[in-house]
Amino acid sequence: MSTAVIDEVDDDLWSAIGDPTRRRMLDLLLRGDGTATSLGQQLPVSRQAVAKHLAVLDRVGLVRATPAGREKRYRVDDAQLARAVAQLSSVGSAWDARLQRIKRLAEAIQHTQQDSFPH
DSSP, rough: OOOOHTTOOOOOHHHHHTSSSHHHHHHHHHHOOOOOBHHTTTTSSSSHHHHHHHHHHHHHSEEEEEEEEEEEEEEEEEEHHHHHHHHHHHHHHHHHHHHHHHHHHHHHHHHEEEEEOOO
8 A cells, every 4th residue: 555545644634533522522413413502411521612622523524514593503524524434444454554564574584583593
C-alpha cells in the first residue's frame, strides 16, 4: 500500500473524531437527530460544551444542523461518515501492511542471528 493513501487522510476530520465526547455524540446522533440540549442531558458535559463539540463536528461535515425553534437539530451526515470510515479502513490496511513488513524484517534478523551463533 502506498503512502499516498495516508496523505489523503483528512486531519481535521480525524481530529474531530479523536475526541471521546464527540464520538459519543456521534453514537447518540446515529440513533436519531438531537439538539444541544437533548444531547447534553445524555452526556457528562454542559450544554455549552455540547454546543462547542457540535460546532466542531459541523465544521468538518460530520453533522448537519437545521433550525428547530430556538435551537438547531443535528443529524449525522451519512456521506461524510462513510468517507471517514473509508479513510480509517485505508489507514488500517496501510498500517497492517507496514506491520507485516516489520515482522518479516524482524524474523529475518532473528534467523540471521541464530545462524551466526553455534548452538
